[in-house]
Amino acid sequence: MSLVPVLARAMVALALATQACAQEAPELRLELDTGGHLAVIRALSADASGRHVASASEDKTVRVWDLAGAAPPVVLRGYAGPGNDGMVNAVALSPDGRFAAVGGYFGPHHAVDATFGDVRIFDTRTREVVRVLEGHRYVVDSIAYSAERDELAVTGQGGIVMRWKDPFGAAPEALPPLDSQASRVLRVAYAAGGTRVLAATTDYGLRMWSLPEGAEIAPPEAEPLWDIVVSGLAVSPDGARFAVSGSDGRVEIRASADGAVIARLPERPFRADALAFTPDGRLAVGCSYRCAGAHEAEVWTPGATAPDTVYRDHDGAVSAALALPSGAVVTAGGRGTALHVWQPGANAARRVLSGAGTPVTAAGIAPDASWIAWGRADPCPDRPVCPEVLAPLAMRMDLPQGDRGFGPPGPGDTAAALRARLEGDGRTLSFETAPGAGFVGDTMAISGAAKPVRLRRSATDGYYHSAATLAGEEAISGGASGLLLAYGPDGAFAGEFRGHTGDILALAAAPSAGRLLSAAADRTMILWNLATRAEIARFFVAGDQWITWTPQGYFHASPDGDRMVGWRVNRGRDAAARYIRASELKRHLHSPEIVRRAILAGDPAQAARDLRGTDGELAALLTRAPPAFDLRLASEIDAPEGAAVLEITGAGVEEIEAWGYSILVNDRRVPPLPYPDPTGQGRKLYQVPLGPGENAISVTGEDDFGYVAERAAMALGETVARAPEKVGKLYVAVIGVADYPNLPEGCNGGPCDLAYPVQDAVEMLATLAETTGRLHTEMETLVMVSPSRLAGSDRLMQALSAVTPADAVLPPEGRLVEDALTDFLARPGPEDTTIVFVAGHGLNLDEDYYLLPEDAEQRGGEWRTRSLFDWQILQEELGYALGRRILLIDTCHAAGAFNARLEKDAADARIVVFSATAANNTAAERRDLGHGIFTYALLEGLRGKAASGDGVRLLGLADYVHREVLRLSDARQEPFYSLLETSNFLLAQP
Structure with missing residues (x-):
């Protein structure tokens, strides 16, 4: 089972006219942030030096990684609503890395008449949206930047390529658009020193234009591409050649001047969406679909009959690729949606950029819902989906029952767990692939009922059936992007369980207890009320850290578990969203008792009202901003022996003094001792004592409202062993x-x-x-x-x-x-x-x-x-x-x-x-x-x-x-x- 980088996650708005009417997105959105992406990475972009790499993901974020440092990535968040609203498909960094152009599905979920294609220009230092490029109406799938022309190309659904001059400047200029005459363009790129624009389409093959005049170029041998989806596109560093790949496994290298075929790779047994040219002219080809368990990236010399080298460290589909000036290749994908930085010919990655946790592929629940169980093993590495194959359970967590509270997650007895049930009460669920279907497992058959039913999924309801179970009289099926739907005995739509953002990978129902447990590629499990289809609580576990939380924001967590979840606070479609971690609101929202009552009664809103008098406390809290400051180790200052000097930035002296902040060095609380700025610039410097070895320094500010903001640094103290002496x-x-x-x-x-x-x-x-x-x-x-x-x-x-x-x-x-x-x-x-x-x-x-x-x-x-x-x-x-x-x-x-x-x-x-x-x-x-x-x-x-x-x-x-x-x-x-x-x-x- 592989996380599928679906090419058509977000469809043209007009195609959804039969779906639900547009709805206003909530201003608050609960999100995990484990340090890396949580969904398929759709695009990669680098600055001119190759030091900074931006990754765009279906998890509705862009992360900008510093490959030369160890700091966490800069996370860019825009407005995001339910469903597809806010999904990011494309990104392009400015040459200096200061700005990022970001596009995707930027409109209400399932809207009929709306604009989806606005491009947000982020300042990567402040993380704010500095301007919006308007003009592309439909969903954006691809963005490309030409340094030679200082020009940005934006395209996607609708097939129009929009262009802007000076896109990262103060006054971008709209240029005449280019019409591909296709319904959708998946990839766009500049070539030949910015004199060519290339477009890979879903239904019109390869399209080319010359610049500046914008005249169409008819590439030779183009007709065979009209009948396939052209899914991959990459341009060589010198701009003279480009590569295209198709849904049928073809990979071609063509001349940028006229599109003539230069070489063809042997037909690949997989779909290769991820292409990148290395500085020495070789082509990296990543397996994106139909990988048959071999989730690899090949490096080819054009004209060769076999790859020069194969990189095999990914454990899932490769969705994007990028070559750096250093010769390193960055590939994105795998079950952990990670970025792998590797050198062609090397046996292992030089660096893997990812967050905590992996997709949850197995789910189990006690008959009385008194405990849950899960696992993470891939049940079918050689198949895209396999709902009839159950992955093993490996972990268990006791839930509250009577006077019993939560148990810690860990290995335990799972033999009595209820699993996905595909047969019972005279009914059977089975799965098949319809002729001509774009994805495996698009059809679920319900047999044994009065009339056999076949339920085929499409772009509007999750593409495929990745997990399913019988639950009472209903059949429940999960698919792509968190679509979890219930069907009645006659196959009629009965309702939706809304909460997950990644593919549903496992289900387990306890009908007698009225509970459903779902597990997903977004790394979480959700406990549902079967009767109301409402989310009761969500679970995330990664090693020793874990957190359980309710939709109202109340949580129970391990000591650092609340650092991995927070709320995206929307501030308008043309502005960056604010992200507030649960740890910043723990004074208000850390309540194991509310979570306990929610699980026992199956009604988290009522649990909140019982103890707090309201179930809307979260919305009131998030209207305020937490204390904002940054911390760095002032290593350029020659600190006194046995001490370090910290600099606090981003806050005024009055604010800092008002917070009553505290400083921890490992497990010792120390007073903040002001340190004079040797440069005379009035910086806010503080001296803290260090112990031997590594010192974890934490500075916490808490305002009068109870917001807690924490920043951390690491300093090395002396390592010479000394005889113990009496201290303090x-x-x-x-x-x-x-x-x-x-x-x-x-x-x-x-x-x-x-x-x-x-x-x-x-x-x-x-x-x-x-x-x-x-x-x-x-x-x-x-x-x-x-x-x-x-x-x-x-x-x-x-x-x-x-x-x-x-x-x-x-x-x-x-x-x-x-x-x-x-x-x-x-x-x-x-x-x-x-x-x-x-x-x-x-x-x-x-x-x-x-x-x-x-x-x-x-x-x-x-x-x-x-x-x-x-x-x-x-x-x-x-x-x-x-x-x-x-x-x-x-x-x-x-x-x-x-x-x-x-x-x-x-x-x-x-x-x-x-x-x-x-x-x-x-x-x-x-x-x-x-x-x-x-x-x-x-x-x-x-x-x-x-x-x-x-x-x-x-x-x-x-x-x-x-x-x-x-x-x-x-x-x-x-x-x-x-x-x-x-x-x-x-x-x-x-």
Whole structure:
């Protein structure tokens, strides 16, 4: 199965007159941005130097890649609406790379009378649209630029070639158009020093004109091309020759002067849309369709009988090709829609430019929809589509059910999964290709019904059937560009599931639960409500990072998962769109509880209304712009030893000061120290300390509205190993709540008292003082534990008194906990380390998480929230604390007490987190250990059982605690960690 670079994704508007009427596009569009393209790449263009390459994709973006650097690509986004509206088919860079001309399907989806062919001129530095070239009415398929003439040619559906002089200047001049007399031109190019214009058409072969007069040239041996689709076109660097390719596998090299045939390659067994001439005159030919599993790009010497070399690293169809002045070739395609930069004759790519994730080719769902499963293997590498072949399932994710929350995605048991069902209830789905069809699998037959039905797809409804399943009385079929349609028993159209943007690759229905799971080439899965056909939630997983989100924008994600999804905010058809990542709105939209309720009830809008009072919060949020600034490492400045200098640009000093921004170096929060600009230009420079080795520097600005903008840089600190030395103070706060006198029936009808939180807290304090305190210059403590447990234990009092005076111990009452922690966490400096240990009961109420202090109360069976300690306060204060922050949590002693939102917030703040439980299990105590299992394992590890070499290091402790908790709990309890952007630092010396 290959992602098909369909030549006719977007049809002439008039051909769609029988379809739905034009509709206004929404101003907001939810999009993944994983660092690369998510759909077929239709065109490539380079600047004159070959350093910058632009790629145009059906995912409605253009990406400009710097081949000489490591920076992420510049992403150009214009207006985009539902369906095809905003799809990009063509791009041409200016010689200096400063501007990009972009064209495609720029009009309302399925509109009858609209303009689709406006060309947007983007400034690639500011990412703004600086002007629009109007005149081409229909969808644009190809754009070419002639440096010799400083002229732009634009063409596509309708067959007219529009031209502009000085297209990237302030006042482009429209030139007389050229009429190909074809219904559609797929490729246009300049040749012979700008004196020729060439056009490859769908129904009139090859067309040629001479410039400047615009006279037609009739190429010899042109008639055989009239009966095929001429799908590929490339011009040699000297402009003297060009190559054309056809849907029948032919590839011809012709003279630019008159179009005469110079050479023909042996007929290729595939369709070659991707052609490019190398500087030495050879021709790169990429397989675009009918590849039979050999997804390759060949390099030919004209006149040869076999290719000189074959590049085989693509794993799917090659949709575009470009040769660079250096001799390298860029080919685009594959299942991951990547750009491969390679040298002819080399065995591997010099560079692969792509994003995270790959198409999801397999889908499975539990009969009760309590979990989903998926896979990514290609079920039929030698065929374009194979809906009757099911790819294997490899991953699983538990969904909320009752008190159970989300489980993390990973390998798991998928044997009970429901898959696509092609036969049942007396009906059978089968697939065939109609005679003369342009694509394999264009017809689905439904047999066994009262009257056999054949459903043939065309340009208006997805081209082919790439996945299908029976679901109750309906048959559901997916096709190209995310078309997912339902048909009744008689084959009549029953409805549409709107959401995907890539080819539908797998389906699985759970009719008894009323759910459908779809998987697509856009790398996502969608869980649907079968009854309403509404999207409930969408899933994206790439390695350790994942995110689940609802159409209303609320999400649940791994620590960095929310960086890979955001909203395109339209600002008009003639303006660039703004892109706001989910991470920038996490203060408002990060809500695992709303996502949980949406999945349980199947109604995400109602879930949002239940908890937020509205399902329109997102639209209100996106009317504002987030803090805008850029960050760079000022490497030209000779920074002080052990430090780096950062420059912040794009924001005023007043804005920066108003944001109250923070700087993280790995896992340490450091103060921004202004650094004088040695050039006297008044640049906003800041000095930050560095640790040894790589330092991940993150600058975060948060405005009063709660928008969070983050920029990152990497700096290298000294790598010479030094003997450990004492650095900074150690701040340790321990909270142990064992007694709940106001809750005699508060926990499942019984008392809430716990046996060991005070013992856990006191022994943790004593152990840290003995093993970690020696690594620091001094130690400050805050102790808040249930006093009755101390009074009855001489051993605990003795252990406590060795570290802190007994009269300094505070009772763990709600208001006191808040005030004492707030004051304590304001003290550490950038070189200090803070450790907070909490043991007791944790409680989820709607979206919020609370610690039950000793004076917690209920009234009428309901919790009095004023008597509880809001965990968010601890989280925020610890996040604001300077230096390294470590949080040890042993609070989940009741089912459902795990709070995914707070765990992620801590990870985002680069707080090192050790938690007693992951999702869907509880923290246990054991009498024979005298502690909670998690705390016991921590203590044993710190005391030496996790030591290696010079002591106990962070990763060694995490590994030991994980194994011990699983062992001591018989695998019923699994701890959770967040160790992002941190080094394997020395934590203790027993």
